[in-house]
Amino acid sequence: MSAEKKKSYYSESFRLFRKNRVAMVSVIVLLLLSALALLAPVICRYDPNLQSLRDRLQTPSAEHWFGTDEVGRDIFTRCIYGCRISLSVGIVSQLIASVIGYLLGVSAGYFGGKVDDVISFLIQVFSSFPFLLFAMALMNVLGPGLLNLYLSLGILSWAGTARLIRGTVMQLKNQEYIQACKTDGGGNLRIILKHLLPNCVPMLIVSITLGIPSAILSEASLSYLGLGVQIPTASWGSMISESQTYIRTHTYYSLFPGLLIIITVMAFNMLGDGLRDALDPKLHSGGSL
C-alpha cells in the first residue's frame, strides 16, 4: 500500500465520518466528558471524598448541584471523578485487550498450524466463559483496586479482537506484497509489525471503540458488587450501589450516576458504529482498498 493511497483512505474515511451526524454528536459528548474528567480538580469545588455528616442527603441546590450523599459528599464532584474512573477503565482495559488480541490473533493467523490450534483453543475458552462471572472471580483473586480492574478487564476481553485479526491476517498473508517482502528476506517480526499491523489498525480502532462501553458497564457492575474500585473512591457503579438504600426517598442520588453511565455507553456505541461505517472500504467512493 503506497503512502499516498493510505492517506487518501483515511481522508476519505474522515470525510464519511464527518457526514455522520449521530457520530459527530457522540464525539462532542465524549470530548465534553473527557474534558470534565481531565479538568476535575479545576471544575469541582469539593474534594470527592470530603465528608460533611451534617449536610448529608441534601437535595440538589446551587451549593450542591446534584445534592449530597449519605455521608455528605458532593454528588456532582463524585460523578465527575467517577467519570475519570469509567473512561480510564474503558480505554486502558481495551488497549490492553487490543495488544493481547492483536499479538495472539496475528500469531495464529500468520504462523498457522500448531500455534493456530493452541491460540484458537484459548479464544474458544475465553469467549465461551460468562464474562462477568470470570471478571468477578479474577477480581476476587487480585483484590479490589483500579490497576486490577484494568488488568482483569483487559485480560478477559481480547478474544473477540484476536478472532477478527486472525481471520484478516489469514487473508493478508497470501497477498503478493507480503510474499514479496518474504522473498526479499524480511523477517517475521518485520512483516507482523510493519506490514500487517497498519492493515489491522482500522479494525483495532473499531474494536477498541466498541469494547469501551462494555468495559465501562463491567466496571460499573463490578463496583456495584463491591469488587471494583475500593471505597471511598468514587465510581458510578459504587455510587449506584450506595444509593439504592435511599432510592425511594432520595431518587436523584442514583439518577445522576445512572444517567451518566447511559450517556457514556451510548456515545461510545454510536461512535463505534460511525467509525465502522467510515472505515469500511466498501463504502468508500474511490473503490476498494
Next chain:
Amino acid sequence: MNKKLALALSLVLTIALLLSSAAVAEDLPKVLYFGQAYAGTALDMQISTNSGTASIADLVTESLIRFDDNNELQPILLTKLPDVSEDGLVYSFELKEGVYFTDGTELHSSDVKFTLERLFNPDTHAGSTSFFTMIEGSTAILKGEATELSGFETVDDYHFNITLEFPFAPFVKNMATSYADIFPEKATTEAGKQWGLSTNLIGTGPYKVKENDDSTEVVLIKNENYHGGEVLLDEIHFIYYDNADTKLLAYENGDIDVSDLPASQLLQYQSLYPDEVHPYNPPGTYFVHLNLKNEYLADINVRKAISLAINREELIDTILNGSGIPATSFLNYKIPGHDDSLGVYEYDPDQARQLLADAGYTEPITLNAEVREGDALTITAVQGYLQEVGINLNISIVDSATWTSDRSAGNIEVTSLSWNALFPDGDSQFYTYFYSTAAAGRSVFYASEEFDQLLDNGRLNTNEDERAELYRQADYLFSREDYVAIPLYYPQNNYLAKPHVIGFELPNLIFHFWNTDVDAAASAAVHGN
C-alpha cells in the same frame, strides 16, 4: 309460626357460619417468617458465636438454664436453679424427669457430661470455651491430656454435680448462654462433623429443624412433645438476606414478619410504619476494632489519634438518626463496672494531627479496613474523619463468612462492629474478645498482663461490688490508657415487626421466639396462604 321458624333457621345458620369461620381460623397454620443475614456457620452454638445463629439454634437446642425475656435466670431443663456449696466450688443440678430430645431419647446426666466434654475437646474447635474453663478438668481436655471431665460427677440419671477449680461468680449465668446448649449424646456422635449442618441438630427445644440448606433458609417446625408445654407457632421460617435493603423490601412486601432495622433507615421507616418500629438496647458497644500487630496500629499514638479524630456525637446525630449513646469507654453503661464519671471521648482533630506529627508520621498513613455490609456506612463515616487527620482508610466490604474467617486468621487490620454481652456482666463483654488468648484469635493481638490479671481476678471474685471495681479498672486501662479499640457508641437497635406478630420481646441481641405468637388470620391475609 313461619316467623319463628325463619328466626330459628337464621340463628342456626349464623351459628354454623360462625363455627365454620372459627374452624378455618383454627386450621390455619401459625407461621412466622424472619429475615436475617446468613452467619456462614453451622447451627452449633459450641462452634458459632454469632447471635444470628443463636436465634435459630436456641429454639432447637436448650441450655439447662436461660435468661427469660426480662433477663432473669430461669431453670429450663432443671427442676430449680442449682445449689451451690459454701465454698462456691460445687454446683448441684437436678434435671427434670421425662424431658425427651426430638429423636426420642430421654435427657440424662450423661448427655450433659457429653456436651461439656465435646465443648472442651480440641477437635470441636469450640468458640466460647472461656465461658466454662473454670470447670475442674476442662484445661486438661483442652490440652488433649484427658477425655473425661474430672469436675463432672454423675450421681444418677437426673442428678449431677459440677466442681469448679476456683469460685467463679457468673458461672450459673454462663451456663444460661447459648454456648451451654445441651446436645443428645447419641445423635451428636452419629452426626460427627455434620452436627449443626442440614437437619443434623436435635435438642429438647420447642422446635425441630424441618429444612435447612445451609445457605438460604431454615425451617423450624413445632415440637409436639415439648416438655415446656404447648408451643405457640407451627413453623418458623428463617430466611437469609445478606443485603439489608433486600431484607427490608422483603419486609415491606410481606415476605417476612420480623427484621432488624439499620439505624440509617430509622427515620424513613418511622414515618412509613410508625407502629411497627421497636427499639431495644442490647448491653453492647459499637467500636472500631484495631489489629495491634499492624505496624502503625502498634503505636498507641496512632490509636489515640484515631479516637480523637472521630466526632461521636455528630456520627450518632447524623447517620444513626440519634439511635445510640456516645461511648465513654468500652464497657456498656448497663454493665456493672461502667464508670459514669467518664465523659464522652474527646473530639479534637488538631490534637490528633499533632499526635501523629509528634510520633513521626509526616506523610499520610494508609490502613485497610474489612467490614460486613451492615457496617459499611459507619466505617465510611470513620474513613471521612480519619482522612481529615492524615490517615487513609481503604475499605473492603465482604460477606459474613469471609469476614469471620479473615478475623480468625488474624488478617483484619481494621474493622468495625457491635460487640454485645449476652448478659450484663463485664466478663461476658471483655473476656471472649480481648483476653490475650482470645484476642490472638480475633485479629486483635492485645496482650497486657495487667489487663489479663484484672479479668482473671474478676472471674475469681464472688463479691459483685468488688468485681464491678475490677471491671472498672480493666475498662479504664483498656479504653482510656491503652486505646486497644475505639468505642464509638452504645447502640440502640431497632427491629420491625408486623402487627400480627404478638408477644415478641428482645432483651438482648438474640431474637428468641419463645413467647411469640401470630394472629393466623391476619398473617394469612399478608402472606396469602
